Amino acid sequence: xxxxxxxxxxxxxxxxxxxxxxxxxxxxxxxxxxxxxxxxxxxxxxxxxxxxxxxxxxxxxxxxxxxxxxxxxxxxxxxxxxxxxxxxxxxxxxxxxxxxxxxxxxxxxxxxxxxxxxxxxxxxxxxxxxxxxxxxxxxxxxxxxxxxxxxxxxx
Amino acid sequence: xxxxxxxxxxxxxxxxxxxxxxxxxxxxxxxxxxxxxxxxxxxxxxxxxxxxxxxxxxxxxxxxxxxxxxxxxxxxxxxxxxxxxxxxxxxxxxxxxxxxxxxxxxxxxxxxxxxxxxxxxxxxxxxxxxxxxxxxxxxxxxxxxxxxxxxxxxxxxxxxxxxxxxxxxxxxxxxxxxxxxxxxxxxxxxxxxxxxxxxxxxxxxxxxxxxxxxxxxxxxxxxxxxxxxxxxxxxxxxxxxxxxxxxxxxxxxxxxxxxxxxxxxxxxxxxxxxxxxxxxxxxxxxxxxxxxxxxxxxxxxxxxxxxxxxxxxxxxxxxxxxxxxxxxxxxxxxxxxxxxxxxxxxxxxxxxxxxxxxxxxxxxxxxxxxxxxxxxxxxxxxxxxxxxxxxxxxxxxxxxxxxxxxxxxxxxxxxxxxxxxxxxxxxxxxxxxxxxxxxxxxxxxxxxxxxxxxxxxxxxxxxxxxxxxxxxxxxxxxxxxxxxxxxxxxxxxxxxxxx
Numbered sequence: 001x002x003x004x005x006x007x008x009x010x011x012x013x014x015x016x017x018x019x020x021x022x023x024x025x026x027x028x029x030x031x032x033x034x035x036x037x038x039x040x041x042x043x044x045x046x047x048x049x050x051x052x053x054x055x056x057x058x059x060x061x062x063x064x065x066x067x068x069x070x071x072x073x074x075x076x077x078x079x080x081x082x083x084x085x086x087x088x089x090x091x092x093x094x095x096x097x098x099x100x101x102x103x104x105x106x107x108x109x110x111x112x113x114x115x116x117x118x119x120x121x122x123x124x125x126x127x128x129x130x131x132x133x134x135x136x137x138x139x140x141x142x143x144x145x146x147x148x149x150x151x152x153x154x155x
Numbered sequence: 156x157x158x159x160x161x162x163x164x165x166x167x168x169x170x171x172x173x174x175x176x177x178x179x180x181x182x183x184x185x186x187x188x189x190x191x192x193x194x195x196x197x198x199x200x201x202x203x204x205x206x207x208x209x210x211x212x213x214x215x216x217x218x219x220x221x222x223x224x225x226x227x228x229x230x231x232x233x234x235x236x237x238x239x240x241x242x243x244x245x246x247x248x249x250x251x252x253x254x255x256x257x258x259x260x261x262x263x264x265x266x267x268x269x270x271x272x273x274x275x276x277x278x279x280x281x282x283x284x285x286x287x288x289x290x291x292x293x294x295x296x297x298x299x300x301x302x303x304x305x306x307x308x309x310x311x312x313x314x315x316x317x318x319x320x321x322x323x324x325x326x327x328x329x330x331x332x333x334x335x336x337x338x339x340x341x342x343x344x345x346x347x348x349x350x351x352x353x354x355x356x357x358x359x360x361x362x363x364x365x366x367x368x369x370x371x372x373x374x375x376x377x378x379x380x381x382x383x384x385x386x387x388x389x390x391x392x393x394x395x396x397x398x399x400x401x402x403x404x405x406x407x408x409x410x411x412x413x414x415x416x417x418x419x420x421x422x423x424x425x426x427x428x429x430x431x432x433x434x435x436x437x438x439x440x441x442x443x444x445x446x447x448x449x450x451x452x453x454x455x456x457x458x459x460x461x462x463x464x465x466x467x468x469x470x471x472x473x474x475x476x477x478x479x480x481x482x483x484x485x486x487x488x489x490x491x492x493x494x495x496x497x498x499x500x501x502x503x504x505x506x507x508x509x510x511x512x513x514x515x516x517x518x519x520x521x522x523x524x525x526x527x528x529x530x531x532x533x534x535x536x537x538x539x540x541x542x543x544x545x546x547x548x549x550x551x552x553x554x555x556x557x558x559x560x561x562x563x564x565x566x567x568x569x570x571x572x573x574x575x576x577x578x579x580x581x582x583x584x585x586x587x588x589x590x591x592x593x594x595x596x597x598x599x600x601x602x603x604x605x606x607x608x609x610x611x612x613x614x615x616x617x618x619x620x621x622x623x624x625x626x627x628x629x630x631x632x633x634x635x636x637x638x639x640x641x642x643x644x645x646x647x648x649x650x651x652x653x654x
Contacts (some may be wrong), residue, residue, distance in 0.1 A: 038614030
């Protein structure tokens with residue numbers, strides 16, 4: 001096994017990501033008329049770009065397998081931190097209308113704070129209180145942005 | 156004189172009390188947020204964007220520009236005091252700035268950065284004002300193929316200058332361009348990649364994407380590496396450079412300003428390239444190169460002047476040609492679009508008060524930074540002692556409200572959440588996000604100009620190479636690619652761009 005083997009796992013995965021996006025865009029673009037170079041349809045440019053991206057993806061993947069490629073592993077993933085942060089944003093979106101800004105912010109701050117290894121309930125609660133007051137003062141009363149402040153049931 | 160007449164219009168706009176107030180607030184808030192470790196200008200602008208939604212377009216732009224300079228300056232403060240660059244443009248400042256701070260000369264380093272930035276800002280504003288007219292006139296001569304070639308050049312240069320392998324940077328640009336195609340095709344009116352989701356008919360919004368990647372995903376990354384900040388806690392007392400300091404910093408400032416002004420104009424250039432180039436230049440020219448890395452004042456004065464000059468002149472291609480030369484400028488495009496301003500040659504002719512007002516306010520902003528920062532240095536340093544566990548939920552809150560406020564809808568919030576995951580994947584794969592955003596912003600214009608050029612030439616692609624202007628722009632792009640592939644330059648680039 002001297003020839004091709006994945007040496008640079010990071011680069012190989014990057015190339016595969018490019019290739020996957022390229023295939024997705026190319027296949028989707030097939031439903032749009034391509035037209036001709038002189039009179040391009042909506043499908044022409046996407047196909048062109050997808051082919052370029054696929055080529056780049058293949059070059060990157062191949063480069064990760066040549067004997068010249070430096071060895072590089074994939075980095076470790078922290079799904080927990082990612083889940084707390086992403087989850088808190090999704091919850092904010094889902095709760096903004098039913099709970100209002102105050103409730104949604106509270107959930108956002110408490111849930112996202114859990115992502116920190118130094119999380120404490122007291123610290124997060126105090127932080128939430130300060131930030132909610134600040135946001136109400138700045139965005140709702142100061143700038144007058146149209147935000148639902150209280151639960152929709154109360155209106 | 157046209158220049159003075161135009162500047163007079165500008166100062167009349169910028170000096171209105173309300174606009175002065177917005178410039179001041181922008182600088183203050185920009186510094187306030189930008190000083191926080193881990194928050195570069197991009198994240199700062201993205202976070203503070205919602206504050207400008209309610210303002211008039213000219214006031215909003217003036218405030219945004221103020222936020223940008225403030226963030227830039229705040230980043231330098233963090234670099235000097237805690238050895239943590241807010242953004243790549245202040246990476247070199249950490250080298251000598253932090254050493255100066257360790258020697259008890261933090262105050263002098265901060266003052267040097269402020270004075271250098273102010274001087275560079277003055278010169279760059281004049282350069283911007285002087286170059287805007289002629290460049291806009293040139294832009295009006297550009298046809299579709301020239302614009303196409305210019306944007307390709309800009310994207311190639313931006314990938315050359317981003318960290319990581321060049322080919323991966325180009326891949327990110329192309330991916331960004333593909334993402335930009337989501338939504339209504341302007342020529343045919345048909346939907347592409349929208350999958351029947353009405354919120355996607357207008358395309359993917361720039362702001363949720365930027366906040367997901369640079370706001371949220373960045374937080375996940377920062378939480379993983381819980382390194383303690385090495386804050387220089389001693390009180391900052393002496394701000395004033397000595398006579399000897401002045402003798403050493405003035406020439407460095409002059410050179411840095413000249414270099415930054417020139418490099419900022421380049422597509423793909425801007426603050427980062429300018430500061431690196433200036434540091435290298437100062438080290439080369441110095442009679443005491445051995446002092447660099449040990450607290451040489453030239454190593455602060457040069458790059459800090461250069462990055463501010465570059466930050467300012469990178470507005471030139473944006474305002475005259477409509478081509479953002481770096482990610483921060485791309486975000487400015489997004490911000491301007493929210494206020495229904497579409498940067499390009501027409502802004503200057505159709506909306507002169509806005510255009511010249513913005514330029515004049517840049518100078519005003521620089522003056523304010525100088526006045527603001529020297530007395531408030533103590534406050535900024537105090538801010539750095541806030542633990543990250545209190546800080547990042549605040550960033551989450553500002554970004555979430557900001558994303559929601561774009562359209563007063565929660566769709567953008569979910570979009571940002573999705574791009575948080577995507578941004579995390581990019582971080583893990585060490586793929587640069589900046590070229591992606593540039594591709595996203597420039598994609599529609601590139602397709603538009605490409606299609607028009609092909610219609611005009613009846614589908615003959617060689618026209619791009621036979622017209623002298625587009626051929627030379629594309630040739631420059633090709634040269635950049637060839638250069639980057641050369642082994643020696645590749646090694647030096649990796650050395651310069653590694654963080």
